[in-house]
Amino acid sequence: MQILSICSHKGGTGKTTTAINLSSALGLTGHKTLVIDMDPQGFLTSMLGLPQPQKEGSCIMLFEQGITLHDIKKTKVGSIDVLPSSSMMTSKMRHLNKAIDVFWVKEAIGDGGGYDNIVFDTAAAITVFSLNALVASDHVLIPVTPEYQPVMGAEQTVETVKVVGQKLNPKLGHPKLLLTQVDARRRTHQRYREYLRQKYGKQVLPVEIRTCSSLANSYKGGATVFDIDLNSRGAQDYARLTDSLLPYLAQNKTATMAPEAVAQSAPAPPPEEPDYIIKNLARHTSS
Numbered sequence: 001m002q003i004l005s006i007c008s009h010k011g012g013t014g015k016t017t018t019a020i021n022l023s024s025a026l027g028l029t030g031h032k033t034l035v036i037d038m039d040p041q042g043f044l045t046s047m048l049g050l051p052q053p054q055k056e057g058s059c060i061m062l063f064e065q066g067i068t069l070h071d072i073k074k075t076k077v078g079s080i081d082v083l084p085s086s087s088m089m090t091s092k093m094r095h096l097n098k099a100i101d102v103f104w105v106k107e108a109i110g111d112g113g114g115y116d117n118i119v120f121d122t123a124a125a126i127t128v129f130s131l132n133a134l135v136a137s138d139h140v141l142i143p144v145t146p147e148y149q150p151v152m153g154a155e156q157t158v159e160t161v162k163v164v165g166q167k168l169n170p171k172l173g174h175p176k177l178l179l180t181q182v183d184a185r186r187r188t189h190q191r192y193r194e195y196l197r198q199k200y201g202k203q204v205l206p207v208e209i210r211t212c213s214s215l216a217n218s219y220k221g222g223a224t225v226f227d228i229d230l231n232s233r234g235a236q237d238y239a240r241l242t243d244s245l246l247p248y249l250a251q252n253k254t255a256t257m258a259p260e261a262v263a264q265s266a267p268a269p270p271p272e273e274p275d276y277i278i279k280n281l282a283r284h285t286s287s
């Protein structure tokens with residue numbers, strides 16, 4: 001069981017979109033996957049077309065004494081299970097003000113509740129909820145659009161993850177940066193992509209998520225990009241991302257794999273060559 005947090009201190013960089021479509025690709029290819037909406041604004045919950053849940057079926061339960069993931073009711077959406085956010089999170093935050101309150105989610109998840117993968121979507125801020133996600137995680141993915149503010153936000157997030165790794169969660173891997181909403185024709189995008197690749201090297205994943213209208217519109221129908229258009233750039237890019245992350249998301253023994261090793265062992269496949277995930281997705285979505 002592997003746990004992944006999707007974080008950035010900057011909003012609008014594709015965290016929620018990545019949480020939905022990466023989890024969905026994992027689910028469609030047979031990995032039992034739970035996505036947890038830890039953003040009090042609940043965009044993942046609403047983008048998946050879910051109503052505000054009762055307290056019992058929401059992520060607020062992870063902060064209840066003596067409750068484990070097994071005890072909490074999840075909502076099934078397509079290939080994944082979802083633990084939606086809750087309108088009670090904002091008021092709950094006021095009571096989660098002790099140092100020890102960053103360990104609630106790690107305790108509740110325990111042995112992982114039978115999931116292969118758990119993915120956290122987080123808010124664009126350091127809150128007790130995003131810290132709980134990081135403390136419970138093995139890996140961190142930082143989506144970054146190659147523009148000034150998202151790059152600054154990503155660099156701050158890298159520092160935050162470093163501190164959490166040093167002080168609270170020694171098993172947390174080095175964060176990986178995922179370029180999102182990339183428009184290769186834009187000079188600023190080219191400049192910031194180069195800047196990030198030079199500064200962070202193999203920590204920047206080889207797969208990039210390009211701008212894609214199917215991704216921009218997916219929230220309207222409460223669907224994933226794989227439901228909307230399997231041939232779209234968004235579907236192809238998220239399939240490739242999932243494929244490249246599988247070597248260390250799928251099993252425990254590779255959990256500590258350095259990002260360098262991941263990048264070398266999982267280069268982005270050439271666009272004309274359908275890879276493992278894409279073939280599998282086609283099979284699952286057509287049945």
Ligand SMILES: Nc1ncnc2c1ncn2[C@@H]1O[C@H](COP(=O)(O)OP(=O)(O)O)[C@@H](O)[C@H]1O
Pocket residue numbers: 010011012013014015016017018043124180181182209210211212213215216217218219234
């Ligand atoms: N690759 C993409 N191409 C086009 N639009 C995108 C892409 N990724 C995300 N979006 C859109 O950008 C907006 C912000 O994305 P979102 O995932 O909600 O960001 P965050 O969770 O980081 O705030 C949403 O309207 C989403 O549909």
Ligand SMILES: [Mg+2]
Pocket residue numbers: 015016017039043044122123
């Ligand atoms: Mg979001």
